Amino acid sequence: MASIYFTPGPAQLYPTVEKHLQKALDSQALSQSHRSQGFKDLYKRADAALKELFNLPASYAIYFTGSATEIWERSLQSLTANSSFHLVNGSFSGKYLEHAQWLGRKADAHQVPFGQGFDIAQVHIPGQAELIGIAQNETSSGVSTPVSDIHALKARYPEPLLSVDMVSGAPYAQLDFNLVDMAFFSVQKGFGLPAGLGVWLVNEKCLAKATSLQGQQYTGGHYSIASLHEFYQQFQTPCTPNVLAIYLLTHVVEDMLAKGIDVIRKETDAKADMVYSFLEESELFQPFVQEPAHRSPTVLVAEVKSRPASEVISKLKEQGLVLGSGYGKFKDQHVRIANFPAVSETDMDRLVKAMRLL
Amino acid sequence: MASIYFTPGPAQLYPTVEKHLQKALDSQALSQSHRSQGFKDLYKRADAALKELFNLPASYAIYFTGSATEIWERSLQSLTANSSFHLVNGSFSGKYLEHAQWLGRKADAHQVPFGQGFDIAQVHIPGQAELIGIAQNETSSGVSTPVSDIHALKARYPEPLLSVDMVSGAPYAQLDFNLVDMAFFSVQKGFGLPAGLGVWLVNEKCLAKATSLQGQQYTGGHYSIASLHEFYQQFQTPCTPNVLAIYLLTHVVEDMLAKGIDVIRKETDAKADMVYSFLEESELFQPFVQEPAHRSPTVLVAEVKSRPASEVISKLKEQGLVLGSGYGKFKDQHVRIANFPAVSETDMDRLVKAMRLL
Numbered sequence: 001m002a003s004i005y006f007t008p009g010p011a012q013l014y015p016t017v018e019k020h021l022q023k024a025l026d027s028q029a030l031s032q033s034h035r036s037q038g039f040k041d042l043y044k045r046a047d048a049a050l051k052e053l054f055n056l057p058a059s060y061a062i063y064f065t066g067s068a069t070e071i072w073e074r075s076l077q078s079l080t081a082n083s084s085f086h087l088v089n090g091s092f093s094g095k096y097l098e099h100a101q102w103l104g105r106k107a108d109a110h111q112v113p114f115g116q117g118f119d120i121a122q123v124h125i126p127g128q129a130e131l132i133g134i135a136q137n138e139t140s141s142g143v144s145t146p147v148s149d150i151h152a153l154k155a156r157y158p159e160p161l162l163s164v165d166m167v168s169g170a171p172y173a174q175l176d177f178n179l180v181d182m183a184f185f186s187v188q189k190g191f192g193l194p195a196g197l198g199v200w201l202v203n204e205k206c207l208a209k210a211t212s213l214q215g216q217q218y219t220g221g222h223y224s225i226a227s228l229h230e231f232y233q234q235f236q237t238p239c240t241p242n243v244l245a246i247y248l249l250t251h252v253v254e255d256m257l258a259k260g261i262d263v264i265r266k267e268t269d270a271k272a273d274m275v276y277s278f279l280e281e282s283e284l285f286q287p288f289v290q291e292p293a294h295r296s297p298t299v300l301v302a303e304v305k306s307r308p309a310s311e312v313i314s315k316l317k318e319q320g321l322v323l324g325s326g327y328g329k330f331k332d333q334h335v336r337i338a339n340f341p342a343v344s345e346t347d348m349d350r351l352v353k354a355m356r357l358l
Numbered sequence: 359m360a361s362i363y364f365t366p367g368p369a370q371l372y373p374t375v376e377k378h379l380q381k382a383l384d385s386q387a388l389s390q391s392h393r394s395q396g397f398k399d400l401y402k403r404a405d406a407a408l409k410e411l412f413n414l415p416a417s418y419a420i421y422f423t424g425s426a427t428e429i430w431e432r433s434l435q436s437l438t439a440n441s442s443f444h445l446v447n448g449s450f451s452g453k454y455l456e457h458a459q460w461l462g463r464k465a466d467a468h469q470v471p472f473g474q475g476f477d478i479a480q481v482h483i484p485g486q487a488e489l490i491g492i493a494q495n496e497t498s499s500g501v502s503t504p505v506s507d508i509h510a511l512k513a514r515y516p517e518p519l520l521s522v523d524m525v526s527g528a529p530y531a532q533l534d535f536n537l538v539d540m541a542f543f544s545v546q547k548g549f550g551l552p553a554g555l556g557v558w559l560v561n562e563k564c565l566a567k568a569t570s571l572q573g574q575q576y577t578g579g580h581y582s583i584a585s586l587h588e589f590y591q592q593f594q595t596p597c598t599p600n601v602l603a604i605y606l607l608t609h610v611v612e613d614m615l616a617k618g619i620d621v622i623r624k625e626t627d628a629k630a631d632m633v634y635s636f637l638e639e640s641e642l643f644q645p646f647v648q649e650p651a652h653r654s655p656t657v658l659v660a661e662v663k664s665r666p667a668s669e670v671i672s673k674l675k676e677q678g679l680v681l682g683s684g685y686g687k688f689k690d691q692h693v694r695i696a697n698f699p700a701v702s703e704t705d706m707d708r709l710v711k712a713m714r715l716l
Contacts, residue, residue, distance in 0.1 A: 005389035010601060018383055025376055030552040031363035033682070066424020066554070069597035073579055095580075102579040188598060194388040196424070196554050196600025221431055221460040222453075239427035240546060242554025242600060243368060324391070 003320040004347045005338075008139050008168060008299045012342040014192030020251040021244075029247055034240050043235035046246055049253040053261055054170075056177050056201060063228040064241050065198035068167045068186035070223070072099040075131070075182065075200075078210040078225035079161055080105055081217060085129035087118055087145075087153075090138035091327055096165060097133070114330075115141050115301075117294030120149045120156070130209070131161045136183075137169035140327035142301030142336065143294050144169065151179045161206055168299050171253075171261060171341075172268050182206050187249050190298060192342035197245035200228075256341065264341050271339050271348040272297040278352045284312075285355065288334055300337040301326070309335050315358060321351050361678040362705045363696075366497050366526060366657045370700040372550030378609040379602075387605055392598045401593035404604055407611040411619055412528075414535050414559060421586040422599050423556035426525045426544035428581075430457040433540065433558075434489070436568040436583040437519055438463055439575060443487035445476055445503075445511075448496035449685055454523060455491070472688075473499050473659075475652030478507045478514070488567070489519045494541075495527035498685035500659030500694065501652050502527065509537045519564055526657050529611075529619060529699075530626050540564050545607050548656060550700035555603035558586075614699065622699050629697050629706040630655040636710045642670075643713065646692055658695040659684070666690050673716060679709050 005012040024030055032038045047062050056062075065071055076084060076099055083106040086097040100107035110123045125132060134153065137144045154162050161181040166173050170185040177183070182202045188195035202225065210225035219226060222238045231238050256264060276295060279287045279302050288301040304312050309332050313323050326334025339348065363370040382388055390396045405420050414420075423429055434442060434457055441464040444455040458465035468481045483490060492511065495502045512520050519539040524531050528543040535541070540560045546553035560583065568583035577584060580596045589596050614622060634653060637645045637660050646659040662670050667690050671681050684692025697706065 003386060003389075005386065007389065007391055010389050010391060010598070012389055013383075021379065021383070025371075025379070028361060028363065031361075031365065031368050031370055031680075033365055033368060034553065066428065066600075067597045069580060070424065073581070099579055103576060186598065194600075194602040195392065195598045196603060218461060221457055222427060223431070239425045240368070240544065240553045242424075242552075242603075244552040244602070245554060245600075322389075 001320055003317070003322050004343065004350070005322045006343060006351060007322055007324040008336050008338040009186070009189035010195050011189055011338050011340055012192055013194070014252050014255070014342045016252060016255050017193060017248060020248050024244060024247050030244055032243070034237065034243060039243065040235040042247060042250060046250040046253070047235065049250055049257060050199070050201075052257055053253050054175070054177060054201065057203070059204045060177065061202045061207065061229055061232050063200040063202065063232055064237055064246060065200060065223070066196065066242070068165070068184050068198040071184040071198050071200050072096045073103070074220045074223055074225070075163055075184075076100050076103050076105060077218065077220040078213065079206055080130040081213055082106055082130065083108070083128050084131045084133060085109065085125045085160065087123065087132070087134040088112075089116060089118065089141065089143055090114055090135070091140035092165065092167065093133070093135040093138055096135075115143060115288055115290070117143050117145060117291060118149065120152050123153065125157050125160065129160045131163055132157060133163050133165065135165040136173050136175070137166065137296050137298055139168040139299050141289070142296045142299050143289050144296035144298070146293060147173055147175050151176055154179045161209060168338075171256065172265055172298050174265065177201070177203070187245055189338070190340045191249060191252055192340060193245060193248050193252060197242045197249065199249070267345060268297050268339060268341065271343065271345055272300060274348055274352055275300050275337060275339065278355065282355070284358055298339055300339055302335050302337065303333055304335060308332050312358060316351070316354055319354055321354055359678055361675070361680050362701065362708070363680045364701060364709060365680055365682040366694050366696040367544070367547035368553050369547055369696050369698055370550055371552070372610045372613070372700045374610060374613050375551060375606060378606050382602060382605050388602055390601070392595065392601060397601065398593040400605060400608060404608040404611070405593070407608055407615060408557070408559075410615055411611050412533070412535060412559065415561070417562045418535065419560045419565065419587055419590050421558040421560065421590055422595055422604060423558060423581070424554065424600070426523070426542050426556040429542040429556050429558050430454045431461070432578045432581055432583070433521055433542075434458050434461050434463060435576065435578040436571065437564055438488040439571055440464055440488065441466070441486050442489045442491060443467065443483045443518065445481065445490070445492040446470075447474060447476065447499065447501055448472055448493070449498035450523065450525065451491070451493040451496055454493070473501060473646055473648070475501050475503060475649055476507065478510050481511065483515050483518065487518045489521055490515060491521050491523065493523040493525075494531050494533070495524065495654050495656055497526040497657050499646070500654045500657050501647050502654035502656070504651060505531055505533050509534055512537045519567060526696075529614065530623055530656050532623065535559070535561070545603055547696070548698045549607060549610055550698060551603060551606050551610060555600045555607065557607070625703060626655055626697060626699065629701065629703055630658060632706055632710055633658050633695060633697065636713065640713070642716055656697050658697055660693050660695065661691055662693060667693050670716060674709070674712055677712055679712055
């Protein structure tokens with residue numbers, strides 16, 4: 001019998017993926033040239049569906065990359081000449097900072113301990129920062145930054161470009177895209193797709209900044225915003241992209257729109273409440289994140305109190321329930337439970353019941 | 359009825375792809391973490407199969423990227439501090455040169471007109487070149503550089519790293535990997551897979567050079583050879599890769615090994631001979647590449663003599679035979695016929711018969 005994957009990515013496939021995959025094969029969409037009208041039509045359809053899902057202003061552009069990780073690098077190359085600022089509360093927000101350091105940028109950070117969120121009033125960003133990086137959902141620790149805090153950060157610092165890593169928060173996180181400048185995610189998390197595609201949402205202010213840096217420094221060459229945008233205007237990509245992933249993303253986003261993103265958000269909240277309520281009252285588990293407002297609704301991290309986490313993971317795996325292990329040094333103390341749209345309320349109920357019986 | 363794709367990539371899918379895709383879904387391999395033992399086992403298996411297929415010395419490393427295009431950039435970042443040299447005879451070999459220019463390297467080139475190959479004796483490479491880039495098969499013009507010429511180039515210039523773009527020549531091209539330092543390809547051409555994966559074959563000399571440059575310059579950060587190699591030693595990748603493409607590649611390479619790479623090469627030669635013989639005697643077509651020794655066995659380019667190429671392409675498409683159009687400004691004069699392993703002798707025979715009746 002098939003297992004249910006509660007892993008934080010690669011994750012459970014969205015229920016319609018297999019059907020769309022079959023259709024991609026039957027229609028020979030995967031043999032079609034990425035310079036053909038057929039591909040342009042697909043990209044245009046992806047663009048329209050994603051704009052609707054995220055309620056993007058029409059002026060936004062959407063680019064595809066090989067991974068979200070690549071967008072850390074490309075955004076810094078195309079959008080900063082000297083300095084960036086990072087809000088760091090875990091491994092992934094820390095990696096954005098590391099990319100800036102590798103690229104020789106003056107990279108400052110506001111850091112809080114692993115497992116904590118930010119008090120936006122305490123964040124002080126130096127005037128020269130050209131870009132602020134923040135993770136809306138820190139996949140390593142299960143800490144989420146409420147979108148209202150991200151919007152408040154923009155109100156306090158309107159000038160620097162605000163770049164939001166929503167890798168494990170999309171499409172749940174209801175960002176106001178008038179109040180951020182770019183965001184990005186990969187498809188193997190909340191969209192329930194096979195891995196291998198990064199999606200980059202970029203506003204006009206980013207494009208203007210990228211244009212101003214073009215010719216002044218190495219902005220990413222073929223993979224710079226300037227290059228991506230030039231191709232985007234014809235619904236093309238600089239190099240042959242992961243066409244299958246774009247195909248599946250387009251169809252899954254359309255399925256999500258048909259279901260209703262509000263319904264998906266409500267279901268996500270209900271499933272998250274179910275798990276957190278159980279963790280609060282459990283003898284064996286407790287929520288790792290202390291502050292309820294910072295507990296992620298999409299990647300839930302539980303501390304295992306009196307046993308090695310690996311034992312819990314093994315026992316649940318035997319029952320076809322696959323959890324993620326704790327990140328890095330928390331491997332033996334934490335379990336991570338992805339609460340993505342591909343996981344149904346019935347699945348989550350089954351998991352909670354099984355955890356209760358451990 | 360399904361069409362047959364003779365397009366130079368994305369191309370006809372290898373006949374076993376659909377079966378392997380179904381198995382990937384059934385085994386839930388696409389939900390599995392890229393940090394799991396299951397993924398490590400897959401990478402290890404891919405590594406062994408590719409080493410056998412290309413007859414790679416054991417010391418070679420194999421890395422995965424988002425595309426072959428990315429390897430132009432990453433190889434220059436990780437392997438050159440100052441200068442590179444490029445043999446240019448078409449758009450794709452020209453793009454490797456462009457990447458070097460974008461990265462601020464002193465990039466020299468030996469250029470010959472579109473449609474021509476190289477006389478290796480005429481190539482003079484300045485002493486400071488750290489890397490020589492050459493396309494074993496120029497997808498834009500249908501010119502192939504015989505592997506013996508590539509080996510001769512190494513004999514004349516043993517010092518610089520020899521980097522071979524075999525994007526549309528693999529796995530047919532029988533390179534002696536003791537006589538080149540790195541090579542790369544993407545999977546949507548000769549391997550008949552959905553697009554979205556670059557494969558990079560790297561020897562110890564490259565690794566040593568990359569190590570020497572580490573800390574001296576930006577070598578590609580997370581995507582540098584140093585980083586790729588650190589992860590490779592555990593059969594891991596720096597970021598979440600296109601797991602599905604790696605899965606399919608592994609299985610298709612194993613199928614190719616079972617069939618025998620020599621058989622595949624012989625079939626490729628027989629199909630190429632069939633097409634070139636027809637082009638030679640045709641009233642409507644002629645081989646674009648004049649010099650028989652430089653005619654590609656894997657991407658065959660034909661000039662259409664008395665009609666627009668688009669008309670020929672449309673008429674064949676109606677019969678379910680999809681050709682590639684000419685590259686760039688040759689769009690209206692050329693057709694490109696990919697002769698990859700996924701195209702059978704029966705398919706090619708059908709195409710030639712249809713072309714004869716035009």
